[in-house]
Amino acid sequence: MENKNIVQKRIDTVRILSVDAVQKANSGHPGTPMALSPLGHLLWSETMHYNPKNPDWANRDRFILSCGHACMLQYSYLYLSGYDVTLKDLKNFRQLHSITAGHPEYGLMPGIEVTTGPLGQGFANGVGMAIAEKYMAARYNQPDFKIFDYKIYTICSDGDLMEGVASEAASLAGHLGLGNMIYYYDSNHITIEGDTDLTYDEDVAKRFEAYGWHVQKVSDVNNLGALSKATKAAQNETKRPSLIIVNSVIGYGSPNKHGTAAAHGSPLGEDEVRLVKENFGVDPDKNFVVPDEVQNFYQKAAKKSAEKEKEWNELYKNYKNRHPDLAEEYETITSGKLPDGWEAQLPTFKADENMATRKASGKTLNAISKYLPQLIGGSADLAPSTNTNLDGYTSFSAKHPDGRNFHFGIREHAMGAVLNGMALSKYLIPYGATFLIFSDYMRPPLRLAAIMNIRLIMIFTHDSIGLGEDGTTHQPVEQLIGLRTVPNMTVIRPADANETAQAWRTAILHTDGPVSIVLTRQTIPILDQKKYTSAKALEKGAYILSESEGKPDIILIATGSEVHLILEAQVQLKKINIQARVVSMPCWNLFDKQSAAYREKVLPKGIRKRLAVEAGSPVGWSKYTTDDGDVIGIEKFGESAPGDEVMKDYGFSVENIVKRAKALLSKNE
Incomplete structure (x- = not known):
């Protein structure tokens, strides 16, 4: 002693x-x-x-x-x-x-x-x-x-x-x-x-x-x-x-x-x-x-x-000889590599129906999860609403610690912090889900995930006033810009089902900080991949979805469910001889990381008339619309009513976009 x-x-x-x-x-x-x-x-x-x-x-x-x-x-x-x-x-x-x-x-x-x-x-x-x-x-x-x-x-x-x-x-x-x-x-x-x-x-x-x-x-x-x-x-x-x-x-x-x-x-x-x-x-x-x-x-x-590590290394050497398949899988995920062929499992959605992006996310998640054993997660008691359950897998529990579906309960704050701990294992790609409005309950762990630059995927559904009848308390307004202001946080708001699949691809490949995928409750059109630019361009943050026939008079920019509105507005503006370029901009910071030449191609300095449309706070959009541009956004709280009625009442309609575009073009003429 x-x-x-x-x-x-x-x-x-x-x-x-x-x-x-x-x-x-x-x-x-x-x-x-x-x-x-x-x-x-x-x-x-x-x-x-x-x-x-x-x-x-x-x-x-x-x-x-x-x-x-x-x-x-x-x-x-x-x-x-x-x-x-x-x-x-x-x-x-x-x-x-x-x-x-x-x-x-x-x-x-x-x-x-x-x-x-x-x-x-x-x-x-x-x-x-x-x-x-x-x-x-x-x-x-x-x-x-x-x-x-x-x-x-x-x-x-x-x-x-x-x-x-x-x-x-x-x-x-x-x-x-x-x-x-x-x-x-x-x-x-x-x-x-x-x-x-x-x-x-x-x-x-x-x-x-x-x-x-x-x-x-x-x-x-x-x-x-x-x-x-x-x-x-x-x-x-x-x-x-x-x-x-x-x-x-x-x-x-x-x-x-x-x-x-x-x-x-x-x-x-x-x-x-x-x-x-x-x-x-x-x-x-x-x-x-x-x-x-x-x-x-x-x-x-x-x-x-x-000395314990030396003993473990010898143990693992013998393990690898006895269980080579498991060892190979383990070494793949711990090396940061992804199994071959997983991207081929990403679904492509046909433009013959409307689909909520939360539903498309669920289909994508289930398609790729079979090939990514390190992808595990769940929701804060909202799996049926966020479409985040992995079909065919059991729930994680004391009896089933191999379960891949997690039930965090109505504990959004803890869910975020627990996911951070899971991500810090360096083996796993954890995901968690809740409504976008409840991201407010998760701000501390989300910020810490960004500070640590760790690999974490959040799925935030019910992304705007478009969710409808649940009303003011559940309709996010300031949450999108709040997430975007967090350094190292990648925020993606896809425009349709195919952009949603590509959002998942981007999130899985992204190893430099947390990713938030922001999704709709309401159904929206699936864009024709043959008619418009491929959704794979989402990886660049913003891209020309539909070009004008001649030199653009104005650039229409949108994210999420508002993209299909500006596409329709493009058609209406053409009828009155106004040429509009349509830009889908699902992720600001990915776009900001592109080369100056690419950014100039999408948003040329010579085209000053730009109209951004997003069902959220307009704060921050001036960076892309310039002083000669405008934003259709929301600067008050929502209301309880069917989602399409609320959206129209708040100015998110083709008619209002056309009106605002015309007003913008006539300004300073």
Whole structure:
């Protein structure tokens, strides 16, 4: 048994590193890293399986710091364990272009599994990571080979558990029996405003027991024996997710600020830092001190953990020999490649009927899913309405972890965050669906998906006032432009069934950030692929769908269900000797990425008269219509009535488009 003083020295080294980094930055959160250093010590020295030299090892345990403000705890242990993090990086905490950002950022530092910061998100991301492990294990493990058996270790805080998304995700995790999740709840009773009794006095243990979790309590985080015992019990619990409630004192070791809000979100101050160091028995005049024996200990622990990867590699080698077909499939999806021939399964729709794009999406999804085992997902209790059920496949559940249909329940916020966790597995292409209006409930995870630039597909149906009788509360107006303003978010609003099939093709091929496909509830015409430009041109974001017979007098631009209106308007304008070019523009940012020559071809600078038509907010369209153009959009909320009546009343008719085009052409003549 090791000398307690030696162990304490290791733990206190991280406490002081955290204090020094926050103090040097004059910004940050020192209190929680000081409190939870014993837990970090347990995780990185004996609990988790990881390899600093190969942070993306497939069967590594995943660690999530849901209370991302405590990131100096994670940064310190990643540095000590031998990840590609230096002491200089710790000294550059919260500085410009540093990898040690103010909250953990995926892709910025090795060992960071997910971007956290907005409280509750990391909690829910872990549920998605646990689902990914269960699915991969069910699909690829064999009785003689357990290829996937990693666990999700998460630290969450009082603030995390106050957020509604954590409740949604915890309920889902308990229902699914995700026994590969081990969460540590840091119960320190402090938030920025003071003691949690200002707002929060529920019995967390009973709450999580009601969710179906395995719950334990550790009265003092400094009791490593109790922490270790609880962790082992959680590891042995395979039928339920585990919550270990750990009591801690924020700012532990600070003589004047421990246990107070003053230790939460601000540097301790030079004088208090000196007192902390004196309290831990180190030289108060030295900063960022890491004793060699401490560094050596954690690097030795990391090397021991890395041996697990060597064992796994040998296991996988034998697995590949025994199960070559499964191994080939696994290697294909983990390499980022797509199976040969999947694009050939994309349907082509004939122009002999009207079809809602949500229905076309469902047909496309089912056609390609058979060839893409990594494509899994579901909806927030709206599969019949969003057409997102995969026919012939079972539902994911505790009994059927190989199921490809997911039922997230009426939990849009959690659905988004869980999908992010699934995407972060790097094996899967997850999708989720709800009505476009409810994308508002999903803004935090959608934004985080875009920040992380991860591969995620969202299907948003019922895309406009055209949905009709459900009325104002369900008719989106500002949601389209809201999604378009998110950096790295690709938003596609297809014009018909064939553009919808191509939207799915584009989304599957798109690996650089999340994609939102926006679809109609109402039926709309299927455009004749022989008469008009092929829908495959959707991949360019915008294209000339129908050219005028002579030089265009005006360019008509639209997305989604309004495209067929501008095609009809083109015909009517021709009758009065006005030549109109029709441009379908399903995706702004894909068009913006095209060459200047292509963009000039579609929207020539010499043709200044342009009319954009979209059943949503007109904000942003001026970029494409120019100062001499106009927009038919919506700047008020909708109404409850049959969809075609609402659309006509709001100006989305051939007659109004012709009228506005004529007015635009007569302007400044």
